[in-house]
Amino acid sequence: MAPRIVQISTSALICSFVLLPLLAVWGQADGPTGLGPADWSALRFTILQAALSALLSTLSAVPLARALARAQFWGRAAVIRLMGAPFILPVIVAILGLIAVFGQNGWLNTGLRSLGFGSFSIYGLQGVLLAHVFFNLPLATRMILLGWATIPQERLRLGQSLDLRGFARFRLIEFPMLMTVLPSAVVVIFVICLSSFTVALALGGGPKSTTLELAIYQAFRFDFDFAKAALLGLVQLGVSALAAVFALGFAWGHQLGIGLDRPIALGRHSTLQKYLDGVVIGAALLFLGLPLLLVLGNGLGSVTSLPAAVWMAALRSVLIALGATALCMLLSLSLLSRGGEAIATLGITVSPLVLGTGLFLIARPYVNPFEISLWVTLCVNALMSLPFAVRILRPEMSQVDANFRWLSASLGLSRLGWWRWVVWPRLRRPFGFAAGLTAALSMGDLGVIALFGDAERATLPLKLYQLMGSYRMEQAAGCASLLLILSFGFFWVFDFLGRRNA
């Protein structure tokens, strides 16, 4: 454990970094009378899309998880690992891929048109839902899969010896498990979607499909109405705080690093079921994989010919990602306790846009906020990854403490010796994993920077968004490929460094 004084000052630092912007937002906000019909509609849409996204993702995850749980095929472990990938996938890249498949000139609509059907629009509610399912279907699948893995072997064998089949088996063995897992999956995804910004920015918009986050952005960026932005920020804060309290009982983050090595012996299933499982898994892979393959297919070739402005943006993003990772890991090491975990979670209960608005308001009297936009982005990115880093590191740290504290005390290890010989060798692997996640998340983040960023200070995701906005699709694809490579590259490098020789 870190010394008490370090723990306390880190906690104080984080609290003030979160609370001061909130106070600033509070001070700026109009009374509740300031909420117009458009704002109420944004609130309604935010909740509606989050609820629908959560239900759709979770329900479609059930058959997929069931198929993955019992199917036995080559590459099963890889497919399950791949289900963790969307977590670090830059949202804006995925959206570009989804547009390539489902957009106006995408594969789907080209096919529909040639068959003489009407076309599907990726913009509006259905587009937001599509993107949210794309991101959260794998998350829900992993959570439910974990549920299947926790059914005790004995119960499955008991089922087999009682010759439970079909519906009886489902009702007696699987249904009770689903009832414990599904609510938490729904709640977690609901909370995630409540403050989803990038998806709404790219695919939503207009009076009918604007989320609160998007409304904050618009009030800020286009109307320069800081009071309105602050008021909406408070509403957003209320909604997500309510949801967070609701979700507090449900653990998340656990499912980030698991490997489910063995298929689960549910009992015999027919050949028809095996084919159905294959179809379900194949369809999911197509849905999740095709957009990314299209991005890479369209863009890899043009990466080398990207303009200098894109490379500059990439450099900025790389530096921010490295800085955010260093900051986040440093903070997380001093927060490896129960109280520390609570402090770390504080960061994500406040949405980045609200935080950004507050920081903007604080900075405005003293400096030109746009000049510090990259620093703010770095800090906010570190803060957003902090809960994940702490959750990944803490179990190992508790283990180290429980197993080796006495042995170390009897050897008289100094604080330095304790870290060097005991903690670091044990913590290295999860540390590398957490650093990889942080770097990748920071690399792909499009939040605060959208609020503050201008052309001279764009990060790579913002640059990509700007290219998409001006319909330079070929450059956008190249830019997206670069972003994808950098994000996954960061994750891979850090994770590898943690594992090497361990």
Add this chain to the structure above:
Amino acid sequence: MLDLQNLKIRQGSFQLTASLCGLDAKIYAIMGPSGAGKSTFLAALAGFLPVSSGAVLWNGQNITGLRPAQRPMAMLFQDNNLFPHLSAKRNVALALTQRRYLSSIRQEQVKAALSRVGLGGFEASKPGELSGGQQSRVALARVLLQDKPILLLDEPFTALGPALKNEMLDLLQTLAQERQATVLMVTHDPNDALRIADETLLLSDQVLSPPQPTTQVMASPPKALAAYLGLD
């Protein structure tokens, strides 16, 4: 010479008292019913748990307030006696230094300690690559280099099979006699006590009773011990 003066240990509602004098270079077994507090007693003696009153004296010097590493004691726990990520050599070397650099003298010391417990040539092995018995030997080698006059053992060989356990007990006995060490060994197996312990301390009804010759204790065990051993 180890003396315990009215030592009282309290852990929630649990409490025990120990008053002993003149424990010297012998092997003492500590026996008693499950839950009597044998491990708690040992942990308090080693300085891992605070005592509520009384004093521990070593050769007349009060050592009650010292940190575990400052006490003239080395301890073997039930498990986690080795760092699984460090080689046998490094595990043993931590008894000498916390620096990465090992002088050639220290290298030799580590090598000699490992050979002494029969593990010459296993310097580079990690605990995971060693058998249970070999792991116990590495831990013993480290204890040798810690070079403390008192050795506390909290059933460290319980996980080993009977033959291997006896082998380790014999090795322990040899090493203890060589070094004139005072050994306190918690065990639940009367055969362990009979095998190497000169004297046995009984812990029951929250009191640690003074040492008696082990053979005598086993020949006519007091009621609480007899019940624990299933002899009545």
